[in-house]
Amino acid sequence: MSMSKIAVVGAGHAGLVTAACFAELGHRVSCLDVNSRKIEALEKGVVPFFEPGLEEMVCKNLASGRLSFTTSYREGLRGKGSTFIAVNTPSSPGGRTDLRYLYAAAKQVAGAMEDGSVVVIKSTVPVGTTERVGGLLAAERGHAVPMVFNPEFLSEGTAIEEFMKPARIIIGSADPSAAETIARLHDGLKGPVVICSLRTAELIKYTHNAFLATRISFINEIASICEGMGADVRVVSKALGLDSSLGNAYLKAGLGWGGSCLPKDMRSLIYMAKANKAPCQVLKAVVKTNHRQRAMAVEKLYSLLGSLEGRVVGLMGLAFKPNTEDIREAPSLEVIRLLEAAGSVIRAYDPKAMAACAQLYPRLTCCSDPYELARGCDALLLLTDWEEFKHLDMPRVRSLMRQPVFVDGRNLFEAEQMARWGFIYAGIGLGFPAVPVATGARA
Numbered sequence: 001m002s003m004s005k006i007a008v009v010g011a012g013h014a015g016l017v018t019a020a021c022f023a024e025l026g027h028r029v030s031c032l033d034v035n036s037r038k039i040e041a042l043e044k045g046v047v048p049f050f051e052p053g054l055e056e057m058v059c060k061n062l063a064s065g066r067l068s069f070t071t072s073y074r075e076g077l078r079g080k081g082s083t084f085i086a087v088n089t090p091s092s093p094g095g096r097t098d099l100r101y102l103y104a105a106a107k108q109v110a111g112a113m114e115d116g117s118v119v120v121i122k123s124t125v126p127v128g129t130t131e132r133v134g135g136l137l138a139a140e141r142g143h144a145v146p147m148v149f150n151p152e153f154l155s156e157g158t159a160i161e162e163f164m165k166p167a168r169i170i171i172g173s174a175d176p177s178a179a180e181t182i183a184r185l186h187d188g189l190k191g192p193v194v195i196c197s198l199r200t201a202e203l204i205k206y207t208h209n210a211f212l213a214t215r216i217s218f219i220n221e222i223a224s225i226c227e228g229m230g231a232d233v234r235v236v237s238k239a240l241g242l243d244s245s246l247g248n249a250y251l252k253a254g255l256g257w258g259g260s261c262l263p264k265d266m267r268s269l270i271y272m273a274k275a276n277k278a279p280c281q282v283l284k285a286v287v288k289t290n291h292r293q294r295a296m297a298v299e300k301l302y303s304l305l306g307s308l309e310g311r312v313v314g315l316m317g318l319a320f321k322p323n324t325e326d327i328r329e330a331p332s333l334e335v336i337r338l339l340e341a342a343g344s345v346i347r348a349y350d351p352k353a354m355a356a357c358a359q360l361y362p363r364l365t366c367c368s369d370p371y372e373l374a375r376g377c378d379a380l381l382l383l384t385d386w387e388e389f390k391h392l393d394m395p396r397v398r399s400l401m402r403q404p405v406f407v408d409g410r411n412l413f414e415a416e417q418m419a420r421w422g423f424i425y426a427g428i429g430l431g432f433p434a435v436p437v438a439t440g441a442r443a
Contacts, residue, residue: 003027004185007080009105011038011069013049013159013260014122014152015086020054021163023061025188030068032076042069050325050352053160073112082182083109084150085133086122091264095271097126106133110140118178120148124209124265126272127202130172146178149198151205156259157323166191172201206272209265210283215250216257217289223253223429224296233429234411253429255297255331255383255409256290258320263329293428294334298342300407300426301379309343312402314377316370317384318350318357325352327360331409332383336361349373351386371400379405385412398422 004027008019011033019031033039038048045059061067070076077083087101102123109119119137121130134147149172154162168191173179179195186193196204223233233253241248257263266287273280298308305311320330327333332348339346340363347365348354354366367373370389374380374397382389389412398404398421406413406423411430418425 004082005080006030006185007032007077007083008086008122009033009073009076009083009109010086010088010123011035011042012086012088013051013156014154015084016042016047016058017051017054017154017159017163018084018086018122018152019067020057020061021160022185023064023067024057024164025185026066027185028066029061030070030076030080032070032073034071036071039069039071050323051159052157052323057160073108077109077112077114077117079114080117082118082120082185083113084120084122085109086152089123089125089264091267091271093267095267095269095274097129097264097268097271099125099129102129102133103136106136107140110137110145113137113141113145115141115143118146118148118181120150120182122150122152124151124205124261124268125149125202126268127199127206130198130202146173146175146181147198148173148175148178148182149201150182151201151208153205153208156326157321164189169193170201170204171195172198172204174198206265206269209262210269210286212250213257213262213266213290214282214286216252216254217286219251219253220256220293220428221289226429226431230431231429232431236429253411254293254385255335255428256293258329258331259324259326260328291334294331295338296428297331297335297381297383297407297409298338301339301381301405302342304405304407304424304426305379305403308339310345311378312345312347312376313339314367314373314380315346315348316373316380316382316389317353317386318348319353319384322384322386325356327353327356330383332357333360335381335383336364347373347377350384351388353384371396374400377401378403379407381407381409382412383409385410394418394421394423 006022006027006029008015008031011031019029023029041048045062047055085105087105089102090098130147130149137145151170166189169186171179171182183193226233237251240246240251270280270283318332320326347367349367349370358364358366370392404423406425408427411427415425415430
């Protein structure tokens with residue numbers, strides 16, 4: 001594979017992973033961000049967020065000279081054949097995508113890029129945006145600029161593996177030469193390359209995330225049916241996953257989806273559908289089902305404890321999923337709000353996300369480990385299925401609790417084993433009820 005020179009604008013999750021992985025493939029990559037403190041940290045090999053394996057990859061490629069960091073567009077884009085824009089594109093509560101950062105970056109790129117360079121939008125953007133950015137660049141440069149939309153499919157916690165072993169590489173462009181240039185940058189990766197129009201590529205990204213969200217909300221709705229009919233959603237999910245036409249990814253019942261991508265992309269897709277007077281009842285139902293899961297977890301506590309006022313509830317996990325510190329739209333945020341409204345005393349433990357959550361909820365008591373969390377609790381509620389939770393001494397956890405109520409929001413544990421350990425256990429969609437604690441009782 002021939003080495004190319006690449007610029008990546010934006011050192012957030014998608015941008016930094018993209019820059020580090022392209023450097024790992026042998027390219028020379030300059031990663032640019034306007035946040036000088038972030039760049040200073042990255043130049044020392046310090047990654048400002050948690051992503052397994054990323055800091056090691058950044059340090060390795062810094063040492064090799066393949067990866068560099070800068071705050072200067074002029075310096076970052078000098079001599080680069082391709083410029084990837086990977087800045088944040090948040091959505092408003094109504095679903096409209098905020099493109100200010102993208103257009104600001106594009107304007108800077110227009111003034112600093114070299115003729116012949118391909119500009120690639122990596123950020124998730126509404127359909128038609130890449131064309132509009134191309135028009136902005138053409139107006140600034142005085143001639144057409146080759147444009148590509150190359151969406152990322154990087155899940156927090158597994159981003160490096162997903163970049164290096166892609167299920168597919170999507171390249172949207174109206175310029176065959178530009179599309180081929182970007183395809184060649186991915187030489188060495190085994191995923192199939194799909195080349196299509198700009199608008200098709202933009203919609204592929206939204207459709208991908210909407211389908212993942214739909215699968216999660218679908219299996220959570222099935223889980224509710226399982227609970228009412230004495231069936232086990234874990235076996236239902238496993239049976240579905242054995243069908244090669246379905247697969248088992250995103251068919252795990254629990255507290256639903258959160259994070260930085262699925263929520264905003266669902267809002268954006270619904271907004272686009274409404275703007276184009278297209279039906280979106282299924283998408284709205286997916287979102288509604290997702291929100292219901294958080295309230296359902298608290299309802300399980302009510303059913304087991306009676307009143308939650310004054311009850312000490314310990315939250316195991318705060319991040320929206322394991323292997324990340326991200327709490328954006330995490331189930332934990334809604335659960336904490338509901339428990340505070342109920343008058344509960346809330347404690348929490350998470351390996352990575354406690355500091356961020358404590359900033360939002362200053363009354364939250366953060367614990368140093370799961371055993372400190374369990375001490376004196378009336379109930380534990382597992383919100384994030386971190387690997388370390390699988391290996392806890394659960395009889396010890398039980399002995400530290402005031403009452404042995406355990407609501408497993410991720411079906412991490414086996415109900416029969418938890419019962420043998422003395423827990424009053426409730427999972428999601430497991431088809432059998434836990435026995436409530438007598439009102440006012442204390443173990």
